[in-house]
Amino acid sequence: ERYFVRDQIEYADALKRVEAGDVIVLANGEWRDFDLVVTGQGRADALITVTSEDAGKVILTGQSNLRVGGQYILVKGLVFKDGYSPRGEVVSFRRSKTDQARNSRVTEVVIDNFSKPDRYESDYWVGIYGHNNRFDHNHMVGKTNKGVTLAVRLDSEESRENGHRIDHNYFGPRPVLGSNGGETLRIGTSRYSMYRSESIVENNIFDRTDGEVEIISSKSGGNIFRGNVFLKSRGTLTLRHGDDNVVERNVFMGGGKDYTGGIRVINRGQTIRDNYIEGMRGTAFSSALAIMNGVPNSPVNRYVEVEGATIKNNTIIDSRRIGFNVGADEERSAAPSNSTFANNLLGGIQGESFLEVYDDVSGISFAGNRVVEGGVADELSQFTQASIEMERAENGLLYPVDPEFAALGAPRDLKPVTLDQVGPAWYAKPGSGSVFGSSGTIVEVHPGEDTLVDAAMAAGDGDVLVLGTGEYISNRTIPLDKAITIKGAVEEGEDAPVVMFTRPTLIELREGGNLQLAGVVIDGALAPDSVGNSVFRTTTYPIKSNMQIEMDGVTVRGLVVNKSFNVLSLGKSSLADRVTIKNSSFADITGAVVSAAAETEDYGQYNVEYLEITGSSFASIGGPIANVYRGGRDESTFGPLVTFAGNAVAESGHAATNSLGASLNLHGVQTANITRNVVAGSAPIRIVHTVGTPKTSITDNQFAETPKFVLEELNFEGEHRALLSGNVFANEAGQ
Amino acid sequence: ERYFVRDQIEYADALKRVEAGDVIVLANGEWRDFDLVVTGQGRADALITVTSEDAGKVILTGQSNLRVGGQYILVKGLVFKDGYSPRGEVVSFRRSKTDQARNSRVTEVVIDNFSKPDRYESDYWVGIYGHNNRFDHNHMVGKTNKGVTLAVRLDSEESRENGHRIDHNYFGPRPVLGSNGGETLRIGTSRYSMYRSESIVENNIFDRTDGEVEIISSKSGGNIFRGNVFLKSRGTLTLRHGDDNVVERNVFMGGGKDYTGGIRVINRGQTIRDNYIEGMRGTAFSSALAIMNGVPNSPVNRYVEVEGATIKNNTIIDSRRIGFNVGADEERSAAPSNSTFANNLLGGIQGESFLEVYDDVSGISFAGNRVVEGGVADELSQFTQASIEMERAENGLLYPVDPEFAALGAPRDLKPVTLDQVGPAWYAKPGSGSVFGSSGTIVEVHPGEDTLVDAAMAAGDGDVLVLGTGEYISNRTIPLDKAITIKGAVEEGEDAPVVMFTRPTLIELREGGNLQLAGVVIDGALAPDSVGNSVFRTTTYPIKSNMQIEMDGVTVRGLVVNKSFNVLSLGKSSLADRVTIKNSSFADITGAVVSAAAETEDYGQYNVEYLEITGSSFASIGGPIANVYRGGRDESTFGPLVTFAGNAVAESGHAATNSLGASLNLHGVQTANITRNVVAGSAPIRIVHTVGTPKTSITDNQFAETPKFVLEELNFEGEHRALLSGNVFANEAGQ
């Protein structure tokens, strides 16, 4: 029987009658708020099928989701967008706890930006339960809220040794989450990690899946990860819990991007062979290859020691780090044992340390490995170290030219899966490109009341607004839900345009908002006398998208009408990918220049990934110039990262409302680089380290009449780990 | 000419052509996103009129506002609802800084819940500029965001000595804002308070205008407040800055509500006569009558001393407090001088102190005053003290029966303006009533998966859901945008219904959400393993409405799957009017029971007005049982108010995530009453006082193996001001 259904009522009727071999066709169009449940008893030779009238023309929107129960079910050709699931999953391979799918398949389904509005409200986009299911040729892009993109669950007996296949899917860009819970794929949990999952993950592409430190988190045994391609993705494929997994014939192309990593090995009986890894820039947990130390007799949720690992015939080239005994500390004292590391072709970065060893490697037998570039730890001096001529083969990967080395590194017959082989062919994959100026449209804006507001509201995404000499007064807050550039363009000798505003905020950043400013003066003289004004701030509605904010050659002055008047305030549940301030000048401001300290729950969340402030001047800034806060003990994120370099700071950090009494306050920042600044008559720089291995360097700064640094370690016993060098204090306060 | 216009383009055309004497009629219907600008040169005998086709049928929605410039303009009959102004005002008596209205009138305009979505984004609903304008018979109700409801502005020369009339308006319920900026009417600002405004505010009704401590804030000279009626409104008519104001023939009916007040007197030459004040319960700044001490040679933004005040023939009856020299301290040391206080009829509350004196009253000449009830300070012992038989006259006010007292107190001929005389007759005024159970509908809900979710989502406002014995498992979070009651109803001897949930949150409170729970068990056993779960929490979208949350006979247990699992979390930009927990039981919870600590900016904002926890038990609660935070130095609010009485607490406050190490953490709470609790093996109670005169009493509690209180004063020099008595510590830790 073939049922053609036009609405949810017709669908429910059809489902009641459906039998093995029947097909239900959903009519093209929008299906809003659709809790699509498919269940029934198909047979291997007579599936129950739910499909779209035309591929890609059935759109589930609003609060919609798919639940599959029963057996021998096939679901095909749906698109989820413009909404989010009201449940814990968008696509679930179970209808209820007791009706889990078996021998069923979901294929050519798209989940496009179907994220819960609040980034910290979690869900899975795909939850695979039951037995022997297949999830293939699907397209998932833009998950912005917390929770794994695809999870295989082992929390019932029937869902173990499950034989699921996850193949030919496109896992598209997943932006930095700014918190734990940004994994793209997870199999199992620590609680059930003693069980074998026996799932196969093959021939998928992971494209810019940057959610957090783990791209794939394998937390069960007996899984195979084969033939997957990772493109410019931060983090690693991590064998976090569970034994006897195989990682083979995968290709990782990091493209030199920060924090790109390959494979992290923990537990027993793991096989890592025939993989190709190039262009990685991660270190430590995010190395191209990290073989960890374990905890002796580890509890299930800690680190089981590496035992019986086979790591051979991998190519790891142009990568920053391979680490042995990663994570070694008092607790993680069990070195790898009974393991093999053989015939690997290894290349680091010229002049940099590459192969590092943090504890005992005597439990690993090494043979036939060759290092073609990069520094090698003494313990591994038996590795042959000499460069080899390499060339790129037809499959796009590098191989030694000389056939003598045929047995070294990844095999010649790798055929990395291509973008046109994953996901449904009918749904376009996202490109990349700069957000600013992308439309090519340039709009001239003339001085006057509300001319800038009107122009900004009328502008399209990627437009550039050009301002001439004169005053621009805004009586409304500009709601910014697109990328715009506001740029002063004046004749030589003329004054830069001056932007003023009579509301507490000039620009409110909303979903989709990105802002680039250059060559303008912002003056707070007309702002109302109320506490907590901010020239730029995020809306109090949650923002799913990560923002970019750039200021180049901007002057901000006279934010003094009341206390705590900030330049930029990033609020709760918002995350800026990047805030860049350069060649700019800030004077007479009662609050902060950048306030990124709204995530006060100490759950490891934060408001800015990269904050870069360079070549700028700050005079009489009341609050911290930058206030960045990441609290808690979570170690799942790379950020925040702060650069503060080549700036001049005077008389700043002294406001009574600046309760920490700091000119710069960095709490829980993972990487901070403070260098070549000249600071006078200001409050001290305050750096608080929380968990993990934060990297702080404060070098070559000059201080006058400014107290020395306030440095705190919250969890690390011993001296503060900041690297301090070349700093000069020409005052008594700092002695 | 009469222009009938159907859309914004037709309106703009008509406005271009309009001349003195013309009328523009807006067609009935919805006008969305309408920046309605009216300007032109009318004449006294030939107004320019903009009006509705039918009164009340022209609805401005979305982002709309009205700006009036020019002169001799009349605007009539509009309704603003379902939206908010994109500007700083909904109704503005200026088109731009240079085009302020003169001799113009806005009448029969309704502004109904037209508040900005974020409660801390400020605007005025009405801004009166220019000269000789009238604002009358308008209706304003439900302003939930920060900023004065109606402001008269004096920031340009032409707007001083302005002769504005504000009359016969209905200022309807304004909920507690939970921050400064909740005044209903303000004339001037401190900066221009040396100027005379000469505005007349008469025959308006202020009904439950509870925004903050000032209902009316007069900050200029020469104003007349006459014949207004204040109904159950918290706060006072305050002569905050500026001289020579007259307050006469007003009627204040407090109805015995908390914090109801009358008139607060500061500055020179004020006249307070012929007013009637009954049923007030405020004290200090919120007394029925507060005559303040001033600052010698006060700067304009502090307190100018009272000099030349005439206070006579007022009736103040059934009220808690009249204060002389209110606010006297080291800075405010100038007592009233050259003033008269005569022929006032005064009645306090039996057995309570009523007339209080805090400094020197020798500068006030007293004559003919009579106190009929309540305690009198020694300094005022010359007042005749004896009760008088009183009866309610036809005007609804109390007067002495004996004609001998005809010259005492408020005059007989007061005719308080009535609700049908204010606002437009065609727009209904809001009633009052309980939110819970108001629909009369009772819905039986059966145990099972998602039966409670489905019932709650289908329920109407005020419905009662009745649950029987059994398990109720929710796989979706219930979005609550109405008042519902969830009630267990079981036969004697049967078990109470058990509610469980598989999402991080059982119920998410949204705009309009109110929750009453009784007789149910909530068990966290099925909640996901993620940090920061909460059984109840507010949405991350801003909530305009104030919430009520009640639990009676509720058991909550087993919130242990991860750390920081709370029972109730009130998030940023949300305010609960009242959270009541009684006869309930909480055990094994890793987080807080009530977390009301999201307003961390120290702007004087907070998340709960009344928190009352009584007769309940708490065992193994990790975070503070209640965490209430109000930071900053603002003194404009009455709350938060916390009662914690008759509870049993065991082994609580010890979670590592409870960074303050307190079993109860009250920071900046204005009134705290902690009494008759039994506390064992728990972290200490922590009370931090910020500004003002917080009232904390901790009495008759028993502690075992619990450290003594942690008490801090942030701004007050000297001993902590908490009243401590009758507390017993049966342990060493507390010594």
Ligand SMILES: [Ca+2]
């Ligand atoms: Ca993780």
Ligand SMILES: [Ca+2]
């Ligand atoms: Ca106030």
